Amino acid sequence: MWRPAERIKYQPQPGSWPSPEAAERSLLFSPVSVGFLSLSQRTWVPAMVPWRATEDGEVTPDVLDWYGRFAKGKPGAIVVEATGIRDVPSGPLLRIGHDRYIDGLKRLVEVVREASNGETRLFIQLIDFLRINRRPQPDKYFSTHIKITDSHRSHFETGEPDDKIRMQLAAETDERLKEILTAREYSDYSMGYRERVTDTHLEHIRDLPKTLPSLFSAAAMRAKEAGFDGVELHYAHAYTMASFLSPRNRRDDGYGGSLADRVRLPIEVYQRVREVVGRDFVIGCRFLANECIDDGLTPDEAAQVGVSLAEAGMDYLSLSRGGKFEDAKQPKVGAAAYPYTGRSGYECMPQYISDERGPFGRNLRATALVRQRLRKSGSEIPIVAAGGIYSFEQAEAVLQNSEADVVASARQSLADPDWFLKMRLGEGEQVRLCLFTNYCEALDTRHKQVTCELWDREQLDEPGISKSVDGRRRLVPPEWPAGVGK
Numbered sequence: 001m002w003r004p005a006e007r008i009k010y011q012p013q014p015g016s017w018p019s020p021e022a023a024e025r026s027l028l029f030s031p032v033s034v035g036f037l038s039l040s041q042r043t044w045v046p047a048m049v050p051w052r053a054t055e056d057g058e059v060t061p062d063v064l065d066w067y068g069r070f071a072k073g074k075p076g077a078i079v080v081e082a083t084g085i086r087d088v089p090s091g092p093l094l095r096i097g098h099d100r101y102i103d104g105l106k107r108l109v110e111v112v113r114e115a116s117n118g119e120t121r122l123f124i125q126l127i128d129f130l131r132i133n134r135r136p137q138p139d140k141y142f143s144t145h146i147k148i149t150d151s152h153r154s155h156f157e158t159g160e161p162d163d164k165i166r167m168q169l170a171a172e173t174d175e176r177l178k179e180i181l182t183a184r185e186y187s188d189y190s191m192g193y194r195e196r197v198t199d200t201h202l203e204h205i206r207d208l209p210k211t212l213p214s215l216f217s218a219a220a221m222r223a224k225e226a227g228f229d230g231v232e233l234h235y236a237h238a239y240t241m242a243s244f245l246s247p248r249n250r251r252d253d254g255y256g257g258s259l260a261d262r263v264r265l266p267i268e269v270y271q272r273v274r275e276v277v278g279r280d281f282v283i284g285c286r287f288l289a290n291e292c293i294d295d296g297l298t299p300d301e302a303a304q305v306g307v308s309l310a311e312a313g314m315d316y317l318s319l320s321r322g323g324k325f326e327d328a329k330q331p332k333v334g335a336a337a338y339p340y341t342g343r344s345g346y347e348c349m350p351q352y353i354s355d356e357r358g359p360f361g362r363n364l365r366a367t368a369l370v371r372q373r374l375r376k377s378g379s380e381i382p383i384v385a386a387g388g389i390y391s392f393e394q395a396e397a398v399l400q401n402s403e404a405d406v407v408a409s410a411r412q413s414l415a416d417p418d419w420f421l422k423m424r425l426g427e428g429e430q431v432r433l434c435l436f437t438n439y440c441e442a443l444d445t446r447h448k449q450v451t452c453e454l455w456d457r458e459q460l461d462e463p464g465i466s467k468s469v470d471g472r473r474r475l476v477p478p479e480w481p482a483g484v485g486k
């Protein structure tokens with residue numbers, strides 16, 4: 001993963017933890033309205049893919065254990081991992097692209113309701129993504145994938161047959177290839193082929209504005225049937241909907257170019273989902289307060305996107321940062337590019353080795369700007385902030401300073417899913433603090449079952465716990481005995 005050149009090391013400094021009375025009086029543990037319902041507290045576990053579904057995208061006992069374990073900490077809300085809205089093979093990622101997934105998801109909802117005593121609201125993140133291929137073998141790319149054009153021919157002797165040009169291309173240095181190939185060809189060759197929303201010469205890409213509203217709405221309806229409290233439309237990071245919002249989207253069919261046109265499909269998707277699920281179901285979305293790439297969405301534009309989404313009727317906005325393909329690290333030959341490996345990936349999940357800004361609360365300034373503009377526009381929509389938040393003092397300050405209305409913590413909740421309960425009970429000193437090492441993220445990158453290094457080898461011999469395939473890591477954190485039944 002990319003790291004800032006400064007390489008300054010940071011350690012979490014949680015400051016003081018609240019007494020039960022201080023927690024009771026805090027904003028963090030006060031209720032907040034989200035659409036038609038209320039969260040009992042302003043704590044939130046954002047979506048995290050743990051790679052525990054079957055290859056067919058079905059809920060497994062490990063998925064149930066995972067969400068049940070988070071629910072024992074009784075956060076205000078949990079968002080279930082990015083779940084595919086199409087019924088297509090996507091590895092062990094949850095899917096919701098067919099009615100056959102409803103039963104498994106129903107069980108997931110039941111497990112969370114039971115473990116949290118009905119206190120935690122449960123949303124599911126709905127994702128669409130485009131095709132991405134592995135980085136090809138260079139000779140394979142030049143012998144079969146690339147289409148030889150006059151532009152390529154112009155770099156070689158006149159009249160050379162295409163087969164010879166292919167061989168000559170394969171023998172060229174990277175420097176020369178950058179001159180000979182188009183930027184897109186060079187990217188396909190060096191990173192692997194990846195579809196973009198701007199590939200409107202492909203029928204299925206051209207038709208995304210026709211197909212996506214019904215794919216998202218059918219998925220949302222299944223989520224409602226399974227008993228979720230709502231859905232989170234994934235408009236963030238490297239995926240289809242974020243690519244529509246990006247200034248890099250220069251489609252000329254009314255769905256790209258100007259901001260008004262880029263936000264059109266995200267709004268049409270929202271509207272279709274709302275038509276289908278009605279008002280008694282939360283629809284929120286996650287989008288980027290800053291894309292953190294060249295020519296990407298800036299906080300200023302993100303604020304305008306936020307205002308449009310709120311005006312459309314969205315129930316909450318959750319703001320993330322970065323996580324793009326455009327600056328991803330070059331994968332090895334035979335592997336696929338991963339969007340969390342470049343600078344924008346760092347901004348999404350900042351690590352303890354950082355620059356002078358540090359890894360904690362890096363997205364707050366941009367989030368606060370979006371919220372401020374929303375409030376100026378007259379919207380009271382709740383804003384969810386995330387990124388390096390691991391302590392009571394920090395979370396409470398975010399709320400007191402009106403930077404956000406709800407505070408989400410992904411890695412801190414993974415390190416210690418009981419941390420909400422510990423804070424509320426005045427047991428903050430017992431919180432297992434995330435060190436922001438990104439060991440978990442490295443597992444995620446390799447699509448391996450995600451665990452935290454702080455607990456995955458602890459009490460491995462405990463009876464009845466599920467373990468990783470090689471039996472060397474536990475798949476859920478150890479229990480906090482004092483929290484059982486609280």
Ligand SMILES: Cc1cc2nc3c(=O)[nH]c(=O)nc-3n(C[C@H](O)[C@H](O)[C@H](O)COP(=O)(O)O)c2cc1C
Binds near residue numbers: 348
């Ligand atoms: C293992 C892992 C998986 C993640 N999966 C998702 C995901 O499915 N959807 C999403 O929007 N964000 C995902 N994220 C990003 C987190 O939701 C969060 O925005 C990010 O980790 C920064 O917050 P934190 O500092 O509290 O961890 C993931 C993060 C981790 C560590």
Ligand code: SF4
Binds near residue numbers: 411433
């Ligand atoms: S492995 Fe654990 S300590 Fe390291 S970043 Fe992930 S959650 Fe935090």
